[in-house]
Amino acid sequence: MPAMLQVEGLSRRFGGLLAVSDVALDLQVGQVHAVIGTNGAGKSTLINMLSGELAASTGRIRFDGQDVTGWSQHRRARAGVGRSYQRTTIFPEFTVRENCRLAAQAAFARPWALWQAATGCARSNAAAQAALEAAGLAHEADRIAGTMSHGAKRQLEVAMCLATAPRVLLLDEPLAGMGAEETDRMLALLQRLKATHAVLLVEHDMDAVFRIADRITVMVNGCVIASGDPEHIRRDPEVQTAYLGEH
Numbered sequence: 001m002p003a004m005l006q007v008e009g010l011s012r013r014f015g016g017l018l019a020v021s022d023v024a025l026d027l028q029v030g031q032v033h034a035v036i037g038t039n040g041a042g043k044s045t046l047i048n049m050l051s052g053e054l055a056a057s058t059g060r061i062r063f064d065g066q067d068v069t070g071w072s073q074h075r076r077a078r079a080g081v082g083r084s085y086q087r088t089t090i091f092p093e094f095t096v097r098e099n100c101r102l103a104a105q106a107a108f109a110r111p112w113a114l115w116q117a118a119t120g121c122a123r124s125n126a127a128a129q130a131a132l133e134a135a136g137l138a139h140e141a142d143r144i145a146g147t148m149s150h151g152a153k154r155q156l157e158v159a160m161c162l163a164t165a166p167r168v169l170l171l172d173e174p175l176a177g178m179g180a181e182e183t184d185r186m187l188a189l190l191q192r193l194k195a196t197h198a199v200l201l202v203e204h205d206m207d208a209v210f211r212i213a214d215r216i217t218v219m220v221n222g223c224v225i226a227s228g229d230p231e232h233i234r235r236d237p238e239v240q241t242a243y244l245g246e247h
Helices: 043-051 073-079 096-107 122-134 150-162 180-193 206-212 230-235 237-242
Strands: 005-014 017-027 032-036 058-063 081-084 168-172 198-202 215-220 223-228
Touching: 005 043, 017 032, 017 043, 017 198, 017 223, 032 043, 032 206, 043 073, 043 081, 043 168, 043 198, 073 081, 081 150, 096 122, 096 150, 122 150, 150 168, 150 180, 180 198, 180 206, 206 230, 215 230, 215 237, 223 230, 223 237, 230 237
Parallel strands: 032 198, 032 215, 081 168, 168 198
Antiparallel strands: 005 017, 005 058, 215 223
């Protein structure tokens, strides 16, 4: 299957610091592709370049066969690249449904409809409802978002991504701070979503990564040292030494 997102020779330099060096990876629908590495390995810089938040110093990014290396974050998002952040980015004073509707409204903007309240946009409301159902939050739609558990808030962030109709999901540590039950719910959600999305998962929870990932890329000091299926990564001696702490 052709890659939905393809990266070749991607690098990012901050002055004299090479934060990401010559990274190549493919994201395909039907797979969760995890990127792991210690703090400072370049994972968040990589995801910021894929989303368009940071420009690449060198290299190329293709989305659905089209070169998007020079595209802005906004343009990539409108084309179908969705992302979440390490920190919770919901609107805590609004309902769960309203959070999703606002995300959908940003994706399906109608600047000419000055006479109609945004809350009456049928397309945005339908997209919000579909996202809530996909994320397993339809029963929480009228709840104030700030009163939800940490894990449910992270689910809401994924739902807000889904409301923008993405084809690629870039998820930056969505399991951070979760307990075992919340982690199980999020992994079940990712398992469902990969059937229709290409998913990149940046994560520190190794147990969760090896449970959910179809492919794993390991980064150290901005470089990829290994990439393959979970069993290949478990056996790789360089990964065992550099990341898993084995000798």
